Amino acid sequence: MNAAPAFCAIDFGTSNSAVAVPDTASAMRLVELEPGQRTMPTAVFYFAEGRHDADGPPRAFGRAAVAAYIEGHDGRLMRSMKSILGSPLIDQTTDVGGGRGAKYSDIVSGYLKRLRRLAGEPTRAVLGRPVFFVDGEPERDATAQAQLEACARAVGFHEVHFQYEPIAAAFDFEQQAIREGKGEQIVLVADIGGGTSDFSIVRVGPERVQRLARRDDILASHGVHIAGTDFDRHIELAGLLQEFGYRATGPTGREVPSGIYFDLATWHLINTCYSPLRVAEWRGMKSWFNDVRQHARLMTVLEDRLGHELAARAEGAKIAISGGADTTVDLSHVELGLVLPLSEKTAVDALRADLDRIISTAHETVALAGLKVEQIDALYFTGGSTGLRLLVDGMAAGFPGAARVTGDRFASVATGLGLHAQRLFAPAH
Incomplete structure (x- = not known):
C-alpha cells in the first residue's frame, strides 16, 4: 500500500477545482478526482432524503452533484461556494432541502474534505487564492483567506500556505518555456476563472526556476472581482x-x-x-x-x-x-x-463593460510593475473563462509584441501550485 502523501496543492476554484500531489521525489501529478478527470466542478448536491453518516449529510460532489440536480433529485445544488468567502454569509445557515440546514462554512469544508480524501489525506497543503477575494476592502479580503484556512484546518490540514493563483500559473508557464529552450522572460499571466480575473507579471527563466524565494521575480499582482x-x-x-x-x-x-x-x-x-x-x-x-x-x-x-x-x-x-x-x-x-x-x-x-474592465486591469498591472506594454514578452492565458474568444482577442490586441500562449485552462494553476508546494515542502536532496 502506498504511503499517504505528506502534502498537496489545491486549486479551489469558483467553477472547478484540481489537486496536485507528489509523484516522485522530483515531480508532482494531478489527482484523478473523478473517473478520467483531473478537474472536478466545485459543486455539492445535498439530497433531501437519506441518513447522515460519519461524513455528514447525504451529498454528491462534482459531476455527480450536477447530475443529481439535472436528474431531478430532491435537494439543493451548491455552486460558486468560493464567492461566499469574505462575506457574512459564511456563518449563516442555508436550507438544503428535507428540512435540513447547513452552514456555508460547513459546505466549503465538506468539499475540501472530499478533495483531501481524494489526495490521500495529506496534512500539509498549499492553497491557491485570487489576488483579491474582495475588491477594494483589505480587511474583508484578509477575512476571506482566514475563513478558507479555517475550513482547511477543520478537515485535517495542519499546515496551510497560500499562493496567488496567477503566480502559480506563471510557474507552470516557466516549466513549459524551459522545456522549449526559452531564456529569461517577463510574462503577464491572465488567470480568468469563474469568480475573479487575476493578473501577475513575473520574471521567469532557467536561472530562476529552483529558487524558493521568488519575491523579487514577482513584479506586480492585481485583479478584479469580475469573471465567468x-x-x-x-x-x-x-x-x-x-x-x-x-x-x-x-x-x-x-x-x-x-x-x-x-x-x-x-x-x-x-x-x-x-x-x-x-x-x-x-x-x-x-x-x-x-x-x-x-x-x-x-x-x-x-x-x-x-x-x-x-x-x-x-x-x-x-x-x-x-x-x-x-x-x-x-x-x-x-x-x-x-x-x-x-x-x-x-x-x-x-459583456462589453466587464470585458473592458478586465482588459484595463491587465494594463493597470503593467503600470504597477513600472513597465511598458513593449516590455512584456508573453501573455499566458489560463482559467475557464479564457475560452471566451472576445476576451482573449481583446486583451492580446493591447500587447501586439507579446507571444500569446494558452495553458491548460483548468489545470495550469493546480500544476503551478504543485510546483510551489514541492519547493516548499519536499526535503532537500
Whole structure:
C-alpha cells in the first residue's frame, strides 16, 4: 500500500477545482478526482432524503452533484461556494432541502474534505487564492483567506500556505518555456476563472526556476472581482430574462421591479427567490405586466424552482457563443416551444463593460510593475473563462509584441501550485 502523501496543492476554484500531489521525489501529478478527470466542478448536491453518516449529510460532489440536480433529485445544488468567502454569509445557515440546514462554512469544508480524501489525506497543503477575494476592502479580503484556512484546518490540514493563483500559473508557464529552450522572460499571466480575473507579471527563466524565494521575480499582482459567473449573469439578464419580464414596463408605465431577476441570475441567491412569501408576492403582481405570458413564465420558474436550470442554460449559451457564433437557448422546460435566439452582438453588448474592465486591469498591472506594454514578452492565458474568444482577442490586441500562449485552462494553476508546494515542502536532496 502506498504511503499517504505528506502534502498537496489545491486549486479551489469558483467553477472547478484540481489537486496536485507528489509523484516522485522530483515531480508532482494531478489527482484523478473523478473517473478520467483531473478537474472536478466545485459543486455539492445535498439530497433531501437519506441518513447522515460519519461524513455528514447525504451529498454528491462534482459531476455527480450536477447530475443529481439535472436528474431531478430532491435537494439543493451548491455552486460558486468560493464567492461566499469574505462575506457574512459564511456563518449563516442555508436550507438544503428535507428540512435540513447547513452552514456555508460547513459546505466549503465538506468539499475540501472530499478533495483531501481524494489526495490521500495529506496534512500539509498549499492553497491557491485570487489576488483579491474582495475588491477594494483589505480587511474583508484578509477575512476571506482566514475563513478558507479555517475550513482547511477543520478537515485535517495542519499546515496551510497560500499562493496567488496567477503566480502559480506563471510557474507552470516557466516549466513549459524551459522545456522549449526559452531564456529569461517577463510574462503577464491572465488567470480568468469563474469568480475573479487575476493578473501577475513575473520574471521567469532557467536561472530562476529552483529558487524558493521568488519575491523579487514577482513584479506586480492585481485583479478584479469580475469573471465567468458575471458573464453568465449578464447573458441571462440580457438574453433570457427579458422574456420573463426583466425591464418590462407595465400598464401604468412603471417598470417591473428588477430585484427578483438579479437574484435569479446569481447562483448563491437563487434559492432566496423560492421563499413562500416572495412567491406569493409575485403571484399577486400580474397586473404589473403588459405581457401576462412573461408573468406566467416567471411564476413557473419560481413555483417549479427552475432558477438554477435557467442559470445553467445561460452558462451554456455563453459557452456556445464563446467562439463567436450565434446560438439559441431552449427554454421549453419553462414553456412548451420557447426557444430564444442569442446573437453574438447581444452577448458582446451585455459583456462589453466587464470585458473592458478586465482588459484595463491587465494594463493597470503593467503600470504597477513600472513597465511598458513593449516590455512584456508573453501573455499566458489560463482559467475557464479564457475560452471566451472576445476576451482573449481583446486583451492580446493591447500587447501586439507579446507571444500569446494558452495553458491548460483548468489545470495550469493546480500544476503551478504543485510546483510551489514541492519547493516548499519536499526535503532537500
